[in-house]
Amino acid sequence: xxxxxxxxxxxxxxxxxxxxxxxxxxxxxxxxxxxxxxxxxxxxxxxxxxxxxxxxxxxxxxxxxxxxxxxxxxxxxxxxxxxxxxxxxxxxxxxxxxxxxxxxxxxxxxxxxxxxxxxxxxxxxxxxxxxxxxxxxxxxxxxxxxxxxxxxxxxxxxxxxxxxxxxxxxxxxxxxxxxxxxxxxxxxxxxxxxxxxxxxxxxxxxxxxxxxxxxxxxxxxxxxxxxxxxxxxxxxxxxxxxxxxxxxxxxxxxxxxxxxxxxxxxxxxxxxxxxxxxxxxxxxxxxxxxxxxxxxxxxxxxxxxxxxxxxxxxxxxxxxxxxxxxxxxxxxxxxxxxxxxxxxxxxxxxxxxxxxxxxxxxxxxxxxxxxxxxxxxxxxxxxxxxxxxxxxxxxxxxxxxxxxxxxxxxxxxxxxxxxxxxxxxxxxxxxxxxxxxxxxxxxxxxxxxxxxxxxxxxxxxxxxxxxxxxxxxxxxxxxxxxxxxxxxxxxxxxxxxxxxxxxxxxxxxxxxxxxxxxxxxxxxxxxxxxxxxxxx
Amino acid sequence: xxxxxxxxxxxxxxxxxxxxxxxxxxxxxxxxxxxxxxxxxxxxxxxxxxxxxxxxxxxxxxxxxxxxxxxxxxxxxxxxxxxxxxxxxxxxxxxxxxxxxxxxxxxxxxxxxxxxxxxxxxxxxxxxxxxxxxxxxxxxxxxxxxxxxxxxxxxxxxxxxxxxxxxxxxxxxxxxxxxxxxxxxxxxxxxxxxxxxxxxxxxxxxxxxxxxxxxxxxxxxxxxxxxxxxxxxxxxxxxxxxxxxxxxxxxxxxxxxxxxxxxxxxxxxxxxxxxxxxxxxxxxxxxxxxxxxxxxxx
Numbered sequence: 001x002x003x004x005x006x007x008x009x010x011x012x013x014x015x016x017x018x019x020x021x022x023x024x025x026x027x028x029x030x031x032x033x034x035x036x037x038x039x040x041x042x043x044x045x046x047x048x049x050x051x052x053x054x055x056x057x058x059x060x061x062x063x064x065x066x067x068x069x070x071x072x073x074x075x076x077x078x079x080x081x082x083x084x085x086x087x088x089x090x091x092x093x094x095x096x097x098x099x100x101x102x103x104x105x106x107x108x109x110x111x112x113x114x115x116x117x118x119x120x121x122x123x124x125x126x127x128x129x130x131x132x133x134x135x136x137x138x139x140x141x142x143x144x145x146x147x148x149x150x151x152x153x154x155x156x157x158x159x160x161x162x163x164x165x166x167x168x169x170x171x172x173x174x175x176x177x178x179x180x181x182x183x184x185x186x187x188x189x190x191x192x193x194x195x196x197x198x199x200x201x202x203x204x205x206x207x208x209x210x211x212x213x214x215x216x217x218x219x220x221x222x223x224x225x226x227x228x229x230x231x232x233x234x235x236x237x238x239x240x241x242x243x244x245x246x247x248x249x250x251x252x253x254x255x256x257x258x259x260x261x262x263x264x265x266x267x268x269x270x271x272x273x274x275x276x277x278x279x280x281x282x283x284x285x286x287x288x289x290x291x292x293x294x295x296x297x298x299x300x301x302x303x304x305x306x307x308x309x310x311x312x313x314x315x316x317x318x319x320x321x322x323x324x325x326x327x328x329x330x331x332x333x334x335x336x337x338x339x340x341x342x343x344x345x346x347x348x349x350x351x352x353x354x355x356x357x358x359x360x361x362x363x364x365x366x367x368x369x370x371x372x373x374x375x376x377x378x379x380x381x382x383x384x385x386x387x388x389x390x391x392x393x394x395x396x397x398x399x400x401x402x403x404x405x406x407x408x409x410x411x412x413x414x415x416x417x418x419x420x421x422x423x424x425x426x427x428x429x430x431x432x433x434x435x436x437x438x439x440x441x442x443x444x445x446x447x448x449x450x451x452x453x454x455x456x457x458x459x460x461x462x463x464x465x466x467x468x469x470x471x472x473x474x475x476x477x478x479x480x481x482x483x484x485x486x487x488x489x490x491x492x493x494x495x496x497x498x499x500x501x502x503x504x505x506x507x508x509x510x511x512x513x514x515x516x517x518x519x520x521x522x523x524x525x526x527x528x529x530x531x532x533x534x535x536x
Numbered sequence: 537x538x539x540x541x542x543x544x545x546x547x548x549x550x551x552x553x554x555x556x557x558x559x560x561x562x563x564x565x566x567x568x569x570x571x572x573x574x575x576x577x578x579x580x581x582x583x584x585x586x587x588x589x590x591x592x593x594x595x596x597x598x599x600x601x602x603x604x605x606x607x608x609x610x611x612x613x614x615x616x617x618x619x620x621x622x623x624x625x626x627x628x629x630x631x632x633x634x635x636x637x638x639x640x641x642x643x644x645x646x647x648x649x650x651x652x653x654x655x656x657x658x659x660x661x662x663x664x665x666x667x668x669x670x671x672x673x674x675x676x677x678x679x680x681x682x683x684x685x686x687x688x689x690x691x692x693x694x695x696x697x698x699x700x701x702x703x704x705x706x707x708x709x710x711x712x713x714x715x716x717x718x719x720x721x722x723x724x725x726x727x728x729x730x731x732x733x734x735x736x737x738x739x740x741x742x743x744x745x746x747x748x749x750x751x752x753x754x755x756x757x758x759x760x761x762x763x764x765x766x767x768x769x770x771x772x773x774x775x776x777x778x779x780x781x782x783x784x785x786x787x788x789x790x791x792x793x794x795x796x797x798x799x800x801x802x803x804x805x806x807x808x809x810x811x812x813x814x815x816x817x818x819x820x821x822x823x824x825x826x827x828x829x830x831x832x833x834x
Contacts, residue, residue, distance in 0.1 A: 011586035011587050011594060011596075011769070011770075011771070012587060013587055013589050013728050013814070013815075014726075014727040014728045014729065014814035014815035014816060016815075017726060017727060017728060017815070018696060018697075018727070018815040018816060019815075021696050021726065022696065025696075032702065032703065034703060034704075035726075036725070036726045036727070036730075037723075037727075037730060037768075037769045037772075039722075039723030039724065039730050039767055039768050039769060039772070040723055040767045041720070041721075041722065041723045041724035041725070041730070041732065041767065042723065042724065042725070042730065045703060045704070045707045045724070048707070049703055061723055061766075061767065061768050061769040061770075061772070061773075062596065062600075062769045062770055113624065114624040114625045114627075114628065116625075249652075250650075
C-alpha cells in the first residue's frame with residue numbers, strides 16, 4: 001500500500017527530515033518511507049516507485065512530501081500520522097518561548113545567555129553587589145532597589161561607563177527598552193522620541209502624553225534620581241544614554257527630564273544634546289527654563305516637553321516653530337487642551353460652590369515627579385505651599401501626616417512607604433489620607449494623580465471613587481463643596497485603560513484634566529480664588 | 537584562510553566596544569551584521585522565515601531562492617548574512633512564518649528586530665580562491681579527503697541517502713548513467729537542500745579549483761544548471777546560484793583552498809567542518825568534490 005501525504009510550503013532542517021524518515025521506516029508494517037522536498041526529481045523518483053501519480057499534481061519544490069509504503073492502509077495512515085505529529089512537535093519546539101525562573105543572577109545568565117539587560121530588585125543591602133555582578137557579566141543593568149549608597153552608585157556607574165553599559169538607577173522605577181515597559185511603565189506606541197529621565201512618573205507622564213499626541217517612544221531610559229542631581233555622579237548614566245540615543249537611527253528627538261541638576265552637570269547635558277545634532281527638549285523641574293536654541297528647546301512643564309517633542313518628531317524645524325505651534329489655539333484644539341481662559345472659567349465655577357471657610361489646596365500624590373510639578377507651580381503661584389518634597393526649607397512639612405495651609409504631599413516618599421507598599425501599587429493609604437483631608441472644613445480643592453500602567457495597582461480609580469464620593473458628601477453636608485481635580489497618567493493600551501479610569505473618576509464627581517500640569521493649574525486657580533474670597 | 541580571522545576581528549562581543557553605536561545596538565536588540573554575502577540581493581526585498589536553527593535561519597526570498605542568516609563566517613554563503621555573537625539574539629525575535637524586510641541598510645521585522653547591514657563586510661571567497669592557484673596533486677587530495685571521511689563519517693546515516701541502498705541510492709546510480717549527468721541531479725534526493733544540489737555545488741567548486749578560476753569551469757554545465765534552478769527548492773537554488781557564479785559556501789571554499797595547498801591538516805579540518813553542515817549536505821558534497829577530482833576528463 002503506497003500512500004503519499006503533502007505539506008505545502010514547508011521547510012524542515014535536513015537532520016530532522018532524515019531522522020523522520022528513519023523513524024517511519026522503523027514502524028512495524030512500514031516497508032519504506034521517504035520524507036523529502038517535492039522537487040521534480042524527487043517526484044519523478046516516487047512516480048518511478050509506483051506511488052499514485054494523482055497525488056503529485058500542483059506540487060512545488062518548496063513543498064514537503066511524506067511517502068510511505070506499508071503493509072496496508074492502516075499502517076500507512078499510522079505512519080503518516082506519526083510523521084505529522086513529529087512535524088508539529090518540531091514546529092512547537094522551535095517557536096516555544098516562555099518565562100523561566102532562576103534562583104540567582106548567575107543561573108539566570110546561564111538560562112538566558114543572550115540576555116542583555118538585568119533588572120535588580122533585591123533588598124538594598126544586596127543591590128550594589130548584584131548590580132556589579134550583572135555589569136561584570138556584560139549586562140545593561142536597571143536597579144529598581146533604592147537606598148544604595150552614593151559611593152556604591154559612583155563606583156557602579158564608573159565601572160558601567162568604562163564598559164559602555166547603562167546602569168539605570170539605583171532607585172530607577174521606570175524604563176521602556178525596545179518597547180518593553182520595565183517596572184512602572186506604560187504601554188505606549190513606538191516612535192522616534194527617546195527619553196532620558198531622572199524622574200519616574202515624569203517619564204511616564206511624558207511618554208503617555210507623547211502617545212496621546214500621536215507620536216511614540218524609541219527608548220525611555222531611567223537614570224535614577226541622583227544621576228544628574230548629585231555633582232559627584234555628574235550624570236554618568238544620563239550622558240551615556242544621550243550618546244546612545246544620539247547614535248540611534250530610530251531616535252529623531254531626544255527629551256531629558258530631571259529635577260534641577262548641578263550647574264556643571266546641566267552644562268554637560270546641554271553640550272551632549274548639542275553634539276547629538278538632533279532636536280532636543282529639556283525640562284528641569286522647578287528650574288527656570290534655559291535659553292532656547294535652534295534645535296534645543298527648554299520646556300516649562302512636562303506637558304510642554306511632551307508636546308514640543310511630538311512637534312519636533314512631527315516635522316517642526318526649529319524650537320521657535322515648535323513653540324509657536326504648541327501655544328497656538330489651533331494646537332490646543334487639536335490636542336483638546338483647555339487653555340488658561342477655560343481653566344479660569346472652570347475654576348470660577350468650582351469656587352462658587354465652596355463655603356467661605358474652604359481655602360486650601362491639598363495635593364495628594366502617588367507619583368513623586370507629578371507631585372513636584374504641582375508643588376513648584378503652586379508654590380510659585382500661591383506663594384507658599386508646604387510639602388514633604390519642598391526644596392524651600394521654610395516650607396518643608398514638619399509632620400507630613402498633618403496638613404497645614406496649602407499642601408502637596410508625595411505619598412510615595414520614604415516617609416510614608418517605609419515597610420509599606422508604594423501607593424502606586426497599593427493606593428489605600430492615599431484613600432485614607434483623602435478621608436482625613438475631607439474632614440478638614442478648610443480644604444477647598446483636592447488634587448490627585450492616578451498613575452496606571454504596568455506595575456501600578458490594577459484599578460487605582462476604583463480605590464479613589466468611593467473616597468471621592470464620601471469626601472464630596474462630607475463637604476456638601478457642611479454646606480460647601482469639595483473640588484476634586486485629577487489627571488490620569490496612562491494610555492488606553494495600559495491594562496487599566498486611561499479612558500476607563502478617567503470615566504470612573506468623572507462619574508465620582510472629579511474633574512479629570514488631560515495632564516498633571518493642567519490639573520495642577522486648575523486646582524491652583526481654584527485655591528487662589530478660594531483664598532481671596534473669589535466670587536463668594 | 538582569511539575568512540575566520542576577519543570574522544574574529546570584527547565580531548561584536550560584550551567586551552571591548554567603545555560606548556556609542558555598539559552598546560546601543562546591543563541594548564536595543566539591534567544587531568549589526570558582520571558580513572553580507574556577495575550575491576545577496578541589494579534592492580529592497582521581503583523574505584519569509586522558513587526555519588530557525590541553532591546555526592542558521594533559512595529565509596525564502598521573493599525570487600524563490602534562499603537567504604540565510606548565520607552565526608559564523610564559517611557558515612557563510614553567497615546569499616547569507618552573518619551576525620556573529622549576536623546570532624543567538626535573533627532567535628528571540630523571529631519565528632517560522634515571519635516576514636523580514638531588507639531596505640539596503642537593514643534587515644528588520646515588525647517586532648522591532650533590526651539587523652543593520654550598512655557597514656557589513658562583503659563576504660566573497662572568489663578573490664582568495666583565485667589567488668590561491670589550483671589543485672595540482674588530485675590523487676593525493678582525494679586520498680586525504682577519503683581518509684578523513686572514513687574516519688569522521690557517521691555511516692549509519694548514509695543508508696537512506698544517495699550512497700545508500702534505498703530508493704534514493706538506487707536512483708542516484710541510475711542518474712549517473714544518464715547522458716544528462718550531472719545536470720540531472722538538480723533538486724534530486726533527500727535533505728532540506730536536496731542531496732543532488734550539494735553534490736553539484738561541490739563538483740563545480742572542485743572543477744573551478746582545478747582550473748584556478750572561480751566560475752570558469754564547466755561553462756556548459758553552468759548554463760544547464762541556470763535553466764534548471766526552478767527544479768529545486770529555495771535552499772538548493774541559492775546554493776547552486778552561488779556556485780554557478782564561482783562563489784561557493786564557506787565550507788566548500790575552505791575545502792577548495794585546503795585542496796589547492798594539499799595540506800593534510802587543513803584538509804582534515806575542512807572535511808570535518810564540511811561534515812558539520814546539515815544531516816547529509818557535507819557528506820554529499822564530498823562525493824561531488826571527489827568525483828570532480830577523480831574524473832579522468834578533468
